[in-house]
Amino acid sequence: xxxxxxxxxxxxxxxxxxxxxxxxxxxxxxxxxxxxxxxxxxxxxxxxxxxxxxxxxxxxxxxxxxxxxxxxxxxxxxxxxxxxxxxxxxxxxxxxxxxxxxxxxxxxxxxxxxxxxxxxxxxxxxxxxxxxxxxxxxxxxxxxxxxxxxxxxxxxxxxxxxxxxxxxxxxxxxxxxxxxxxxxxxxxxxxxxxxxxxxxxxxxxxxxxxxxxxxxxxxxxxxxxxxxxxxxxxxxxxxxxxxxxxx
Amino acid sequence: xxxxxxxxxxxxxxxxxxxxxxxxxxxxxxxxxxxxxxxxxxxxxxxxxxxxxxxxxxxxxxxxxxxxxxxxxxxxxxxxxxxxxxxxxxxxxxxxxxxxxxxxxxxxxxxxxxxxxxxxxxxxxxxxxxxxxxxxxxxxxxxxxxxxxxxxxxxxxxxxxxxxxxxxxxxxxxxxxxxxxxxxxxxxxxxxxxxxxxxxxxxxxxxxxxxxxxxxxxxxxxxxxxxxxxxxxxxxxxxxxxxxxxxxxxxxxxxxxxxxxxxxxxxxxxxxxxxxxxxxxxxxxxxxxxxxxxxxxxxxxxxxxxxxxxxxxxxxxxx
Numbered sequence: 001x002x003x004x005x006x007x008x009x010x011x012x013x014x015x016x017x018x019x020x021x022x023x024x025x026x027x028x029x030x031x032x033x034x035x036x037x038x039x040x041x042x043x044x045x046x047x048x049x050x051x052x053x054x055x056x057x058x059x060x061x062x063x064x065x066x067x068x069x070x071x072x073x074x075x076x077x078x079x080x081x082x083x084x085x086x087x088x089x090x091x092x093x094x095x096x097x098x099x100x101x102x103x104x105x106x107x108x109x110x111x112x113x114x115x116x117x118x119x120x121x122x123x124x125x126x127x128x129x130x131x132x133x134x135x136x137x138x139x140x141x142x143x144x145x146x147x148x149x150x151x152x153x154x155x156x157x158x159x160x161x162x163x164x165x166x167x168x169x170x171x172x173x174x175x176x177x178x179x180x181x182x183x184x185x186x187x188x189x190x191x192x193x194x195x196x197x198x199x200x201x202x203x204x205x206x207x208x209x210x211x212x213x214x215x216x217x218x219x220x221x222x223x224x225x226x227x228x229x230x231x232x233x234x235x236x237x238x239x240x241x242x243x244x245x246x247x
Numbered sequence: 248x249x250x251x252x253x254x255x256x257x258x259x260x261x262x263x264x265x266x267x268x269x270x271x272x273x274x275x276x277x278x279x280x281x282x283x284x285x286x287x288x289x290x291x292x293x294x295x296x297x298x299x300x301x302x303x304x305x306x307x308x309x310x311x312x313x314x315x316x317x318x319x320x321x322x323x324x325x326x327x328x329x330x331x332x333x334x335x336x337x338x339x340x341x342x343x344x345x346x347x348x349x350x351x352x353x354x355x356x357x358x359x360x361x362x363x364x365x366x367x368x369x370x371x372x373x374x375x376x377x378x379x380x381x382x383x384x385x386x387x388x389x390x391x392x393x394x395x396x397x398x399x400x401x402x403x404x405x406x407x408x409x410x411x412x413x414x415x416x417x418x419x420x421x422x423x424x425x426x427x428x429x430x431x432x433x434x435x436x437x438x439x440x441x442x443x444x445x446x447x448x449x450x451x452x453x454x455x456x457x458x459x460x461x462x463x464x465x466x467x468x469x470x471x472x473x474x475x476x477x478x479x480x481x482x483x484x485x486x487x488x489x490x491x492x493x494x495x496x497x498x499x500x501x502x503x504x505x506x507x508x509x510x511x512x513x514x515x516x517x518x519x520x521x522x523x524x525x526x527x528x529x530x531x532x533x534x535x536x537x538x539x540x541x542x543x544x545x546x547x548x549x550x551x552x553x554x555x556x557x558x559x560x561x562x563x564x565x566x
Contacts, residue, residue: 051474074478081476093468105475107273110266156475
């Protein structure tokens with residue numbers, strides 16, 4: 001059984017367009033996987049469904065045994081706290097400093113400010129931006145902004161890290177740096193799924209690659225490397241599982 | 248193996264009342280910062296809410312003082328009983344005793360014909376003219392004053408209870424001005440209620456639209472918060488504080504407007520009251536009134552914020 005499982009997942013929009021068609025795929029805990037395919041293949045929809053930013057039209061998505069497609073909306077925030085998300089356009093808050101941007105997930109969970117400071121600085125150190133914590137995102141390069149987005153995604157130590165075209169605007173050197181960061185987080189047990197159409201970068205990684213075309217899985221290179229870790233089940237994920245089981 | 252021992256981010260998911268209180272404190276700080284950053288726009292909202300609150304609150308004070316004045320002035324509700332000329336003083340005293348036993352009666356004062364004549368001579372200076380008359384033309388009378396909270400119906404009841412007395416020439420019920428004051432205070436009371444509702448709705452709408460603007464200005468931030476796991480309550484929270492700040496600030500403005508108005512009208516009011524031989528003593532503008540206005544303003548502000556933020560946050564999509 002995988003840590004993340006898609007079972008016959010279809011996403012059809014109101015205009016009839018099917019972004020995903022009967023997709024069934026599993027991801028092991030601690031794995032790192034690339035989703036690839038042309039623009040419109042369904043990569044972003046795949047990630048959005050996993051994050052429950054959208055609802056699947058049909059099928060089931062299980063995360064650690066929890067059917068997230070049936071999670072009540074009141075429980076969704078707690079589910080999302082276990083997922084870090086990185087986007088091509090960063091989704092940074094322009095009026096907030098680098099520090100405040102990265103601190104956002106920690107403030108949401110009500111962490112004391114002194115702990116927030118420690119955790120944010122650790123995350124910024126990891127992405128090499130500690131010296132720029134007081135700057136606004138506007139004053140950073142595109143690559144640096146992406147790294148702020150990554151720091152924000154991982155600062156809460158999520159079980160799952162999703163990245164949607166994280167190197168889309170970056171030159172090859174910066175892209176490799178970003179990928180290197182994802183690999184570092186994967187090595188400490190985070191399950192990482194990266195959607196990217198940069199085939200060269202993906203193929204050089206030696207990781208599992210799932211190719212989507214017109215909403216279907218058309219190629220899957222297999223399990224690939226999996227970090228040798230055991231995924232913990234945090235108390236809140238336990239309660240989500242109990243709730244999904246009707247407990 | 249548990250998750251990487253080299254992981255720089257230890258698990259510390261916070262829950263419980265301390266975390267909740269900490270979040271409220273942080274959000275309040277941020278809300279105050281947001282409002283102070285947009286001081287001129289906030290001032291406009293405070294003025295609008297303040298004016299909306301000042302009118303009904305001011306009318307409430309007016310009504311309270313009218314009721315107080317009607318109770319305190321000598322013109323307290325009462326009636327005068329004029330006896331027939333030939334009535335003996337014993338009959339007058341008997342009737343006075345009977346009137347004293349009626350409920351709602353505060354004082355009963357009898358004036359016998361000789362006393363009435365003496366007072367007339369003293370106050371009018373027409374003593375010489377009266378000396379020319381063969382007898383005393385003034386009747387005995389009884390002045391009855393009712394309790395301050397007596398109603399015009401009480402006056403009618405007491406007057407009716409002695410109507411069958413053959414010794415009585417006339418009963419004059421002095422309720423005209425009392426009824427007017429009561430009618431005025433009733434009008435003011437109802438007017439202040441209607442205005443309180445109308446202007447209260449106005450204050451709610453002003454706050455709601457201001458909060459709506461704040462929400463629209465922070466949509467991207469709200470989406471990010473939703474993305475990283477903020478609950479709807481957490482997303483709504485800053486806006487409830489905005490509403491409370493707008494409402495409380497508006498209430499302060501209202502109190503300033505009322506106190507300024509009182510200062511402005513104090514001099515002519517003192518002059519008016521002294522002309523009636525009374526000292527001006529405005530009541531109602533006390534700490535309890537200030538607290539109630541503040542609480543009502545804050546509550547209306549929060550209502551506006553709930554109205555605006557509730558639906559918008561619920562609808563909010565992450566893009």
